[in-house]
Structure formats: C-alpha cells, structure tokens
Amino acid sequence: MITSRLPHVFFGGDYNPEQWPESVWLEDMRLMREAGVNLVSIGIFSWAKLEPRPGEYDFAWLDRIMDLLAKNAIFADLATASASPPPWLARLHPESLPQNASGTRYFPGARQHYCPNSAAYKSRAAELTRRLARRYKDHPALAMWHINNEYACHVSECFCDVCAAEFRVWLQARYGLIDELNRAWGTAFWSQQYSTWNEILPPRKAPTFCNPAQQLDYKRFMNDSVFELCLSEANILKQITPGLPLTTNFMGWFKPLDYFQWAKALDFVSWDSYPDPSLGMSEVANAAANHDLMRSLKGGQPFVLMEQAPSAVNWRTVNVPKPPGLMRLWSYQALAHGADGILYFQWRAAQAGAEKFHSGMVPHAGENTRVFSEIKQLGHELKKLDGILDSRVPAQVAIVMDWQSRWALELDSHPAPLQYVQQLRHYYDAMRELNIAVDFVAPEGDFSPYKLVLAPALYLVRYGGAENVRMFVARGGTFLTTFFSGIVDENDTVQTGGYPLLLRDVLGVWVEEWDPFPPGRRGTVQVHGSRDLVACDTWGEVVHLCGAKVLATFADGWYAGKPALTLNKVGEGRAFYCATQFERGFTLGLLENICADLKIAPPLEKIPSSIEVCVRSKPEADYLFVLNHSDMPQTVKLQKWKGVDLLSGKKAAGTLKLGPFGVAVIESK
Numbered sequence: 001m002i003t004s005r006l007p008h009v010f011f012g013g014d015y016n017p018e019q020w021p022e023s024v025w026l027e028d029m030r031l032m033r034e035a036g037v038n039l040v041s042i043g044i045f046s047w048a049k050l051e052p053r054p055g056e057y058d059f060a061w062l063d064r065i066m067d068l069l070a071k072n073a074i075f076a077d078l079a080t081a082s083a084s085p086p087p088w089l090a091r092l093h094p095e096s097l098p099q100n101a102s103g104t105r106y107f108p109g110a111r112q113h114y115c116p117n118s119a120a121y122k123s124r125a126a127e128l129t130r131r132l133a134r135r136y137k138d139h140p141a142l143a144m145w146h147i148n149n150e151y152a153c154h155v156s157e158c159f160c161d162v163c164a165a166e167f168r169v170w171l172q173a174r175y176g177l178i179d180e181l182n183r184a185w186g187t188a189f190w191s192q193q194y195s196t197w198n199e200i201l202p203p204r205k206a207p208t209f210c211n212p213a214q215q216l217d218y219k220r221f222m223n224d225s226v227f228e229l230c231l232s233e234a235n236i237l238k239q240i241t242p243g244l245p246l247t248t249n250f251m252g253w254f255k256p257l258d259y260f261q262w263a264k265a266l267d268f269v270s271w272d273s274y275p276d277p278s279l280g281m282s283e284v285a286n287a288a289a290n291h292d293l294m295r296s297l298k299g300g301q302p303f304v305l306m307e308q309a310p311s312a313v314n315w316r317t318v319n320v321p322k323p324p325g326l327m328r329l330w331s332y333q334a335l336a337h338g339a340d341g342i343l344y345f346q347w348r349a350a351q352a353g354a355e356k357f358h359s360g361m362v363p364h365a366g367e368n369t370r371v372f373s374e375i376k377q378l379g380h381e382l383k384k385l386d387g388i389l390d391s392r393v394p395a396q397v398a399i400v401m402d403w404q405s406r407w408a409l410e411l412d413s414h415p416a417p418l419q420y421v422q423q424l425r426h427y428y429d430a431m432r433e434l435n436i437a438v439d440f441v442a443p444e445g446d447f448s449p450y451k452l453v454l455a456p457a458l459y460l461v462r463y464g465g466a467e468n469v470r471m472f473v474a475r476g477g478t479f480l481t482t483f484f485s486g487i488v489d490e491n492d493t494v495q496t497g498g499y500p501l502l503l504r505d506v507l508g509v510w511v512e513e514w515d516p517f518p519p520g521r522r523g524t525v526q527v528h529g530s531r532d533l534v535a536c537d538t539w540g541e542v543v544h545l546c547g548a549k550v551l552a553t554f555a556d557g558w559y560a561g562k563p564a565l566t567l568n569k570v571g572e573g574r575a576f577y578c579a580t581q582f583e584r585g586f587t588l589g590l591l592e593n594i595c596a597d598l599k600i601a602p603p604l605e606k607i608p609s610s611i612e613v614c615v616r617s618k619p620e621a622d623y624l625f626v627l628n629h630s631d632m633p634q635t636v637k638l639q640k641w642k643g644v645d646l647l648s649g650k651k652a653a654g655t656l657k658l659g660p661f662g663v664a665v666i667e668s669k
C-alpha cells in the first residue's frame with residue numbers, strides 16, 4: 001500500500017486554491033466530498049505565494065487550506081512548490097535562467113524558467129522544501145510529498161556557462177584523465193582532441209553535427225543534473241518526514257529523463273497521461289504502453305495516475321473534449337494496468353492564465369454539468385475497488401526499454417532516423433492485440449520473471465546488458481531483437497568485426513551492411529515453409545549465419561535470398577533476429593506462435609479488437625478488467641472466468657454485455 005493513511009484508491013486532482021478567493025474554498029470542500037475526492041495535490045505552483053519576497057515566507061493561507069482539508073477528511077499530496085520560481089529569483093539571479101543551445105536565455109513569464117545547475121535556484125528551492133516539511137510534518141492532512149512537477153517538461157537541457165563548468169566536473173569524475181575522454185569521445189575525428197578540460201563545452205550550436213559521444217554524455221549529464229535537484233529535495237523530506245511517501249510526476253515515454261534511474265529515489269511512481277481523444281485506438285494503445293512502462297519502473301509496484309484531463313486540454317492546436325464515458329473508461333484502463341490512484345489536472349477549471357481553457361473536474365459552468373457528474377460517478381464507483389489495492393499485473397513477457405540507447409539511437413547522422421518508441425510500439429502493439437500483458441525492463445534489469453524478452457532497436461548495448469541476455473537465454477529464455485541493435489558501446493563507438501558484436505553468439509548471426517528504406521519503400525520477404533510473401537519496410541540488411549537457422553529470407557533487391565528472420569538455439573533457450581520491420585500481421589503471427597510455444601496465454605481468447613482485457617492478481621483474488629474501447633455495445637465471452645463484477649455488484653459468468661465505453665471489473669476468488 002502506498003500509504004496506510006489512505007487505504008483506498010486515491011481519487012482527486014491538482015488543487016490550486018491560491019487562484020481563488022477563500023469564499024470558494026468552502027464550496028470546493030463540499031463538492032470534493034460530494035465527488036468522493038480523498039486526495040489533492042496542493043501547492044505545485046505556489047512558490048510566489050509562499051515566498052512573496054526573498055526569504056519572507058507566508059504559510060498562513062496554506063495553513064488554512066490544510067486545516068480545511070483535514071476537517072473534510074481529504075488528504076494532501078503536498079508539493080515542494082519548486083516547479084515555477086517567483087519573478088524575484090530571475091531579478092536577483094539572472095544567471096538562474098536557462099539558456100538554449102544557441103546561447104539565448106529564456107525569460108521568466110511562463111514556468112520552469114530555471115537552470116538545473118543554478119546554485120541560487122537550488123538553495124532557494126531546498127530552503128522552501130525544508131520549511132514546508134518542518135511546518136507540515138505533523139499535519140493530519142499530509143499524506144505524501146509531490147516533488148516539483150514534471151521535471152524537464154519544458155527545459156530538458158540548459159547550455160549556459162554554469163552548466164558548462166558543471167559538465168567538466170561531471171566528465172572528470174567519469175573519465176579521470178583528459179586522454180581517457182579523448183579516447184571515449186573519438187576526438188581524433190575532425191581534429192576535436194582536447195588538451196585541457198576547460199576547452200570542453202556543452203554541445204552548443206555548431207556548424208554541423210557535434211561529436212555524438214559528447215552529445216550523449218550531455219544527455220546523461222542533464223538527466224543527472226535534474227535528478228540531483230529531485231534528490232536534494234527528496235533527501236530533505238526523508239530527513240524530516242521519514243515515514244511519508246514521496247513521488248514526482250513522470251511523463252511516460254518522456255525522452256530526456258531515465259526514469260528507471262529516477263524511480264529508485266521515489267517511494268512510488270506517478271505519471272501524467274494525456275491521450276488525444278481525437279486519435280482513436282492507437283492513442284489508447286500508447287496510453288496502455290505508458291501505463292505498463294510506469295508500472296515496470298519499480299518492479300511492478302502500483303503507480304498513481306497523477307494527472308489526466310477531466311475532458312479537453314488547452315495545449316493542442318484543436319482541443320477535443322472527452323465524450324461521455326471516455327474519461328471513466330480511460331481511468332479504468334490505468335487501474336487495469338496497475339494504478340492504485342486516479343487524479344486529474346485539475347480540480348476547478350481556471351478563470352485566468354494560459355490554462356483557462358483546460359477542463360477541470362468542476363467546469364467553468366459549475367457543478368450541474370456533465371463533466372462534474374461523470375467525476376462524481378467515478379469517485380463513488382472507485383470506493384468499491386479497494387480490493388484491487390496492491391494487486392499486481394502478472395506478466396511473462398517484457399520489452400527492453402533503455403533511455404541511454406534511445407538517446408544514442410536518435411542522435412543525428414545515422415543511416416536512418418529510427419524512432420525508438422515507434423520500434424518498441426511495433427512489438428508492444430502486437431502483444432496488445434494478443435491481449436498478453438507486457439512489462440518493460442532495463443537491459444541490466446531482472447529478466448528472471450519472464451519467458452520472453454523482446455529488445456527492438458537496442459542500438460547501444462553495454463557489456464552487462466549483453467551478459468544479462470546471454471544468461472537469460474542460457475537458462476531457457478526466449479529472446480528477440482531486431483535490426484540496428486548492438487551497434488555501439490556506451491560511448492557510441494561502433495563495435496567492429498560484424499554487428500552486433502556483443503550479441504553475435506546469442507543470435508548466431510552477423511550483419512555485414514545495412515539498407516535503410518527511404519519513406520514509402522516496401523520490400524518482400526519469403527517465409528520458409530510457406531508460399532506467401534510478406535511485406536516489410538523501414539530496413540533491410542545483409543545477414544550472415546554463424547549458428548542460427550533461417551526462418552525467412554529477403555525476396556527482392558540485391559540481397560534477395562539472404563536471411564530476414566533467424567532463430568538460434570543456445571543452451572535451453574532461443575534467440576530470434578529480425579533484420580527488417582515485418583508487416584503488422586506477420587509480427588503478430590510470429591509473436592502468437594512464440595507465445596503459444598511458451599504457453600503464454602491471454603486471459604480471454606479471441607475477443608473483439610476494441611476490447612481490452614487485463615488481469616491484476618493478489619494471493620486472495622484475481623481481478624479481470626474488461627474494457628470496451630468502442631462507442632458501440634459489445635458482448636464478451638468470459639470463458640473460464642467467474643466472479644462478481646465489482647461495479648454492478650452482479651455475478652459475472654458466461655457472457656458479459658458492455659455498453660459503449662463500458663467497463664467491468666470481475667473479482668474472482
């Protein structure tokens with residue numbers, strides 16, 4: 001359980017009472033109680049109100065709202081308020097403003113206008129955190145801490161002189177000697193050899209491609225710099241309130257931060273999910289993948305959906321509302337994938353500011369509205385779901401996700417602009433179509449719970465990652481990887497002697513050269529044992545065998561007849577290699593066969609494509625979530641499943657009828 005103070009499914013949202021006259025607060029409390037709200041994130045953007053002038057603190061208003069919350073049995077997820085510094089910080093410390101790669105400084109006037117290495121920002125944010133923790137540590141409303149907000153969402157890299165100096169310190173710690181750095185960065189190329197540390201700069205705007213290893217290290221350094229901010233606040237909170245859980249809200253696939261690293265510093269993972277209601281099932285699958293990734297960051301522990309929109313957002317070009325039932329359905333989707341809490345941005349739709357057209361749980365029109373009644377309905381339904389708390393999503397399949405490999409893969413001057421998430425989604429979406437649960441795992445993470453590990457486009461492979469794969473396969477695991485994997489080491493240096501050098505023995509193949517496809521080009525593949533040709537796109541390559549057997553060959557072009565899909569048996573296990581991107585249907589069939597072989601079965605067989613089924617389990621019970629993602633009624637055969645639908649309270653067995661966007665949560669003991 002995330003906290004024994006609140007042993008229920010969390011329900012609430014970002015609450016910004018400082019934007020409203022106090023007369024509205026009482027109405028807020030009444031409406032929160034009516035809606036079943038039990039947790040609000042408070043103070044996220046309150047720094048200027050809490051410290052209106054440097055060193056002059058005003059907590060009186062926060063005292064009043066915290067007391068009101070306690071009186072109304074609503075808990076606070078209290079923010080450290082460091083997400084948006086007050087204007088005086090920029091006035092007193094202009095160097096605290098971040099700078100882009102061209103040397104332009106950002107101005108204050110929006111939010112997140114701080115350089116992650118600014119000493120002034122760091123010490124002021126730390127002091128505010130300390131004061132908040134000391135003041136509220138025994139407050140009955142305080143349930144948990146919300147550190148900052150969506151770290152790096154607007155400014156993920158700063159290129160200022162302070163960062164340049166810190167980068168040098170970071171590099172010295174990593175490489176020790178300048179010659180070691182020269183070697184790791186391959187600076188013999190283009191006369192880039194450094195004679196002293198002081199010559200090294202961030203990868204600022206240069207005439208053409210900056211050194212790729214420098215770029216990669218800068219991404220690592222920036223991730224670490226922002227992480228240090230989070231750690232410094234976390235350490236203060238842990239010291240003053242050791243018993244209280246803390247989190248910061250993540251953003252799913254968000255590229256700049258290595259969330260596997262970050263999650264270790266948090267007590268629980270929380271994240272903000274904003275699928276576009278106008279985009280249909282692909283967006284639904286993307287949300288599912290993100291939920292699975294967030295759940296996986298702390299080894300399957302329940303996470304919290306910290307923000308979602310009650311209806312429309314304000315930041316797309318066209319902001320479509322969620323039609324009736326969709327917000328409820330997507331909330332259950334988060335629970336189905338392992339969330340123990342559903343919160344929104346934000347409680348009340350704002351009257352002013354850049355987000356005034358963002359939906360709120362309480363819309364501008366007030367409580368007699370569709371959105372508020374859907375919020376109320378959900379808030380009350382969730383009270384029936386306390387049983388799911390702490391249950392886990394059992395997965396036998398994992399997809400490797402590596403932030404560092406993604407950073408390196410997506411650098412410039414590559415054979416083709418491969419997008420990591422797109423590559424992962426090709427395989428994730430196929431598993432999803434099969435309705436088989438998937439975890440994500442770091443390359444050096446624990447593979448032992450899985451029978452099948454997929455590692456698409458794992459461009460950068462570290463020695464430990466390769467060893468992990470080797471051990472997994474030797475012990476009977478099934479591994480699959482794809483083209484442009486295992487190309488470079490952690491310094492983005494190519495491993496010569498036939499790609500992918502570190503995985504060559506596992507895969508039983510080596511690759512001589514690549515043939516990336518320009519947009520629109522399709523190729524064909526001949527599957528052995530079948531007369532049909534299968535379409536492929538994105539990539540082709542010249543593969544040689546060194547132990548593997550061929551399952552399919554390229555059917556056209558100058559390397560026709562060479563392997564496109566191979567299988568290698570090693571020890572008890574097997575390793576597949578895909579030298580191209582197969583058409584969706586083929587990948588689906590391949591994974592279906594592999595899963596059938598490994599006896600990995602979906603909770604329900606052969607269900608309509610708009611139905612999603614997920615299982616959460618704990619020793620006393622299993623929970624089958626059945627979600628209808630279509631706006632038409634659907635009927636689902638429950639097959640072996642029997643139990644009680646916790647939402648309707650009715651027995652569920654045989655056939656289940658779901659209305660448009662309908663949901664059932666079947667408890668089976």
Ligand code: GAL
Nearest residue numbers: 149150272307313314345358
């Ligand atoms: C999130 C952010 C919130 C709010 C919201 C609007 O990214 O954390 O503060 O801006 O977006 O959708």
